[in-house]
Amino acid sequence: MDNDLSAFSGKRRPAYEQMLDDLRDGLRDAVICYHVDRLTRRPVELEQFVETVDAAGVRYVRFVAGDMDLGTGDGLLIGRIMAAVAASESAAKSRRVKRKLDQVAAEGRPHGGFRRPFGYDDDKITVRPDEAAVIRELVDRFLAGESLRALCGWLDEAGIRTVSGGPWRSPTLRDLLAGGRIAGLRKHRGEIVGPAIWEPIITPAQRERVLARMADQASSGRRAPRTSLLSGLLRCGRCGGKLFASRKVTRRYVCMSGPDHGGCGRLTVVADPLELLIAEAVVERLDSPQFAATLAGRVSERADASGLADALAEDQKQLDDLAAMLGKGEMSAREWRTAREQVDKRMTDRKRQLAAATQTDALLGLPGQAQQLRDRWDGLTLTRQAAIVRALVDHIVIQPGTPGARSLDLNRVRPVWRA
Numbered sequence: 001m002d003n004d005l006s007a008f009s010g011k012r013r014p015a016y017e018q019m020l021d022d023l024r025d026g027l028r029d030a031v032i033c034y035h036v037d038r039l040t041r042r043p044v045e046l047e048q049f050v051e052t053v054d055a056a057g058v059r060y061v062r063f064v065a066g067d068m069d070l071g072t073g074d075g076l077l078i079g080r081i082m083a084a085v086a087a088s089e090s091a092a093k094s095r096r097v098k099r100k101l102d103q104v105a106a107e108g109r110p111h112g113g114f115r116r117p118f119g120y121d122d123d124k125i126t127v128r129p130d131e132a133a134v135i136r137e138l139v140d141r142f143l144a145g146e147s148l149r150a151l152c153g154w155l156d157e158a159g160i161r162t163v164s165g166g167p168w169r170s171p172t173l174r175d176l177l178a179g180g181r182i183a184g185l186r187k188h189r190g191e192i193v194g195p196a197i198w199e200p201i202i203t204p205a206q207r208e209r210v211l212a213r214m215a216d217q218a219s220s221g222r223r224a225p226r227t228s229l230l231s232g233l234l235r236c237g238r239c240g241g242k243l244f245a246s247r248k249v250t251r252r253y254v255c256m257s258g259p260d261h262g263g264c265g266r267l268t269v270v271a272d273p274l275e276l277l278i279a280e281a282v283v284e285r286l287d288s289p290q291f292a293a294t295l296a297g298r299v300s301e302r303a304d305a306s307g308l309a310d311a312l313a314e315d316q317k318q319l320d321d322l323a324a325m326l327g328k329g330e331m332s333a334r335e336w337r338t339a340r341e342q343v344d345k346r347m348t349d350r351k352r353q354l355a356a357a358t359q360t361d362a363l364l365g366l367p368g369q370a371q372q373l374r375d376r377w378d379g380l381t382l383t384r385q386a387a388i389v390r391a392l393v394d395h396i397v398i399q400p401g402t403p404g405a406r407s408l409d410l411n412r413v414r415p416v417w418r419a
Helices: 014-024 043-056 073-106 129-143 148-157 170-178 204-220 271-286 289-301 305-327 333-361 370-377 382-392
Strands: 030-033 060-063 185-188 191-195 234-236 243-246 252-255 268-270 393-398 413-417
Touching (some): 043 073, 129 170, 148 170, 170 204, 252 271, 268 271, 271 370
Parallel strands (some): 030 060
Antiparallel strands (some): 393 413
16 A cells, blocks of 8 residues: 555556565465556556566456456456546546645745645745744844854744744755745745735835845855854955965964965964954944945945845746747747847846945945943854945955064055955
């Protein structure tokens, strides 16, 4: 018995395969089955079964429903016809189910399933206020620079579990934040097909910014958790190469030579005092009235995120329309490629604008709050600290210092601030 495993889908049926092995090994000398469609609903699989029983010399294959003997020519013909009919019935049922699922998705209704989505009740429509508040905080903190790994740690520390009662993992959290459901969008077969009937927890524009930050992380290639605040920001004042974190004896940033690094290998700076210096400089810069005015202008001048999200959705619709026209023969492949390139370029520009907006998100609420930020700094995750620093600092040049010096010479440090 293979319970809840379709004989039509082509998926492995362990008990059926065990039966075939037992027949080949001579452990069984007969097969009793209720009906041929319980044995298989795939004609090719019926032929494989017949080959197996013939090779094993099995003479008795009987069915409770239907007087049929696969050992005779007429019986095998009837079996083949019944298997073909069963396959046709299964295919027709599969088409009906797919059409129904397509209809449900087009209407924005939730799909079936026994497990409710996080943030919603068992009806998959009613928002749960407590979980919705958690989702909004997750989105805000992710856009502010915290990693999925750090957010999973926060959820576990707060005792917030998944709907199945298990701990959070980065892939699970990624699916939650990137999925269309919490933005009130219906997803079907891996694509957003339209608005859903349930209330959104975040806006589509927020989701687009989440996707933009995830895409930026993917393009940067960073996978391992961050271990140093200034990784990737420091430049050697001798050769211009990047400095790399090192933990030999004391934590340091080092200009490394060799083919994998390409530096001069002649410059080192101790990590702890440098990181403290940059953190204090960042806090002071955030507290200046001039920067607060600059940030306000940057926020007001940047493209409206909601408008960008709508424009991206319209661009995607145009791509779908172009594909449909190509499929109907209404345009040539050359015309399709030309039109697609224009839309792709426009979408790339808009996604870049959304990605820039996520950098500003790391600083929202911070200008003019120097003392509060100092008090909170050590409690922030390393990824959050790094996001704040990177939002303000383009890079930092470290000039050569006195050999053997045990303290940091402030004159060696030259930060290059972002405009």
